[in-house]
Amino acid sequence: MRIIATFICFFAMSLAALAVGVDEGRLTDPAQEARAQDIMKQLRCLVCQNESIVDSNAALAKDLRMIVRERITLGDSDQQVLDFMTSRYGDWVLLKPPFEGATIVLWFSPLILLLVGFYVVYRNLKKQKFITTAEPLSRDEQARLKELLTEADDC
Amino acid sequence: MNKFIPFAIFCAISLALYVGLSLNPSNIPSELINDPVPEFALTEVGSDTASFSSETLATEEDVIIMNFFASWCAPCYVEHPFLMELKNRGYKIYGVAYKDRARNITRFLEEQGNPYTQVGADENGRVGIEFGVYGMPETYIIKNGIIKYKHIGPILEMQFEDEFIPILESAR
Numbered sequence: 172m173r174i175i176a177t178f179i180c181f182f183a184m185s186l187a188a189l190a191v192g193v194d195e196g197r198l199t200d201p202a203q204e205a206r207a208q209d210i211m212k213q214l215r216c217l218v219c220q221n222e223s224i225v226d227s228n229a230a231l232a233k234d235l236r237m238i239v240r241e242r243i244t245l246g247d248s249d250q251q252v253l254d255f256m257t258s259r260y261g262d263w264v265l266l267k268p269p270f271e272g273a274t275i276v277l278w279f280s281p282l283i284l285l286l287v288g289f290y291v292v293y294r295n296l297k298k299q300k301f302i303t304t305a306e307p308l309s310r311d312e313q314a315r316l317k318e319l320l321t322e323a324d325d326c
Numbered sequence: 327m328n329k330f331i332p333f334a335i336f337c338a339i340s341l342a343l344y345v346g347l348s349l350n351p352s353n354i355p356s357e358l359i360n361d362p363v364p365e366f367a368l369t370e371v372g373s374d375t376a377s378f379s380s381e382t383l384a385t386e387e388d389v390i391i392m393n394f395f396a397s398w399c400a401p402c403y404v405e406h407p408f409l410m411e412l413k414n415r416g417y418k419i420y421g422v423a424y425k426d427r428a429r430n431i432t433r434f435l436e437e438q439g440n441p442y443t444q445v446g447a448d449e450n451g452r453v454g455i456e457f458g459v460y461g462m463p464e465t466y467i468i469k470n471g472i473i474k475y476k477h478i479g480p481i482l483e484m485q486f487e488d489e490f491i492p493i494l495e496s497a498r
Contacts, residue, residue: 217460217461218460218461230425230451231451231455231460234450234451234452234455235455238455257357258357259357259358259364259455259456259457259458260357260458260460261356261357261458
């Protein structure tokens with residue numbers, strides 16, 4: 172009984188998670204609202220910094236959500252909405268940093284680290300002679316192999 | 327030679343982390359430095375006409391201060407004596423009351439003193455967004471309608487003489 176009550180409590184509490192990002196002023200056109208939601212997911216909440224404005228319930232995040240919707244109803248393209256935000260808050264407001272001169276290290280560092288990792292593993296394996304040419308079988312091993320193969324033929 | 331490579335990598339990573347981790351993540355540089363102030367028109371607190379606008383700032387010849395504040399913002403109370411001090415030193419300060427009620431602003435200014443030449447009421451916070459404001463208080467140094475500097479958070483005593491005043495003077 173207690174378990175069921177606990178489950179009901181958890182379920183009731185988790186409903187609150189669905190409420191975030193649901194504003195009163197949602198757009199009536201579902202396609203436009205979907206576009207707006209998509210853009211909001213790419214925008215950082217400046218108050219909480221590691222949340223998108225969809226996930227955040229800060230007052231500023233709500234204002235920015237309404238602005239995204241407003242720009243879309245005014246006929247802005249996705250890029251124009253993002254430009255509107257970056258012209259005020261900088262590239263910082265984008266959760267995904269743009270691909271440009273200053274961020275090139277950021278984008279390529281995982282690849283570089285991966286390649287360095289491969290090289291280190293390769294070098295260590297070579298040092299420990301895991302990568303060597305196979306030595307020929309000894310006499311005993313050859314006899315054993317022949318035995319096994321004939322056994323297999325019998326089946 | 328080979329022995330030094332790991333040490334060199336260690337040094338490079340240490341240096342990068344030392345620099346990277348000593349940055350303050352809440353200090354987001356303003357996009358608007360050296361740009362003209364965004365266009366806006368606000369009604370002054372206790373008035374109905376849009377008498378405080380970007381034009382007001384553009385026609386100012388000397389360096390001026392624009393301060394976003396609110397009566398509901400606790401750090402603003404900490405900052406307020408320094409704004410009063412700036413006024414006493416002869417600086418012109420414009421205020422924008424961010425998401426606040428006229429009644430509360432009036433009371434705030436009566437209690438704490440009024441350092442502002444004009445106070446615009448930004449009730450829905452849209453002018454704040456135009457300026458890239460994301461927390462209270464924020465202070466801009468403006469000359470000839472061009473934004474020269476942005477200070478995020480309250481101006482504290484330790485910053486006032488050593489940081490804020492020199493920046494203000496150099497903008498002149």
